[in-house]
Amino acid sequence: MNHSDLKSFLDEKVIQYNTLDFIASDPVQIPHLFSQKEDIEIAGFLSATIAWGNRTMIIRNSHKMMDLMGNAPYDFVMSHTEEDLERLESFVHRTYNAQDFAFFIKSLRNIYQNHNGLEAVFASKQEFQTMQQSISEFKKIFFEIPHQYRTQKHVSDPMNNSAAKRINMFLRWMVRQDNKGVDLGIWKTISPASLSCPLDVHSGNVARRLGLVTRKQNDGKAVAELDIKLREFDSIDPVKYDFALFGLGVFEGF
Template sequence: MLSSEELKNFLNEKADQYNHSDFIENDPVQIPHRFSLQQDIEIAGFLSATISWGNRKSIIKSAEKMLDIMGNSPYDFVMNHSGKELTSIQDKSIHRTFNGEDFAYFIRQFNRIYTNHGSLEDLFKLEKPEINFYHAIERFREQFLETEKHRSHKHVSSPYKNSSAKRIIMFLRWMIRKDQRGVDFGIWNIDQKYLSIPLDVHTGNMSRKLGLISRTQNDWKTVEELDRAIRKFDDKDPAKYDFALFGLGVTKELL
């Protein structure tokens, strides 16, 4: 078993290895990287993150389908679509259980949000003394989904229901982390020290293998357990270890 210092050095080395522009090519983060306008990046990023489960190639293909429908101008489509265009979306197949009805619902919600806000960042601001996005994600859900029940609500996870909220946490990493490596955008003025690691099969299994977490479920309590472990290694940029854990999990380097 590695000592704490050895584990820190190992994870720093692996984070450095995988946090590289080459990472973009095979990852859903490539979708928002096709844009330069902040609102385009946010919309393309949020939609891509929302459908990020399953095979990465199929996620990218499904995200490209959404871009095509939006004429490859997400923000313009969100703000200027016609009712007819939205109706035509509803019967389309998008990605697994995220269907055309969900996509059209998200477009409507984006329109309402951007009519009142310049950026999605406004909906994720933390309040003192919060140390992670547990409450901020829930506040975002309330504003984005509103109170009326809709089938699409299941696609925006709730930490209050003990979900790991992997896809939203990943989206937040994309928008917030600033490190000049070219993968994450760092376009929001929220401190990256509050970020957590998106907990999926790869990062969860690798965290257990390395003794970072003991809980067996990939839920919010485990997100916070992992927070406590990795913030001892770097409390200013804990989410960089996502690259190490995910990269190790995908390559199966430690098996």
């Protein structure tokens, strides 16, 4: 396909998959449970953090996280006691365990108390047409309080050539202005033009089949390569094509 035909094909797939029907089978449903800004972003961040593996299990365990926080994530983060954190001991999602979950709660409280919240942290270091440096700075702040070294693996750093799939997905949820109602778009201080596609095995394989990515690994360099191509199709809303790439891979086996 030439550039024009490929853009038309992907635009059609965005229309097909960027619909409310997408929510029912995707962890984006978790932040949709809430109406308060802080609840939405905390629910989104936690559910995006465990978004690897079986999607049904991701959604089930994300709901469990919300249940353990009394379905009031911001209130739990800000007012939890050590006894409250002990309630989390039953939680595990693959290698993300109760100790990781408890640290995330403590770190989020530090971010809201001392850094004006998640949006402010991500917005503070954003650069033109990329959030990758901002994600790296976020990780530094997130782990500025005492923590177990093992927990660091649950927050990726693009400056170490990670694709940072889960954080890029979380940012898509929070930032992208979606007139179809899937992405929440509650953060107004970050431009959707700066977002990167949450590259995973499905979207990566499709991107290679379509000639959008030549790099074999799904890493930071592949994300940068895909960024360039998607911005050629739409410089204002490049990550809308995540719906096309993911839909083609997961639902159509493209």
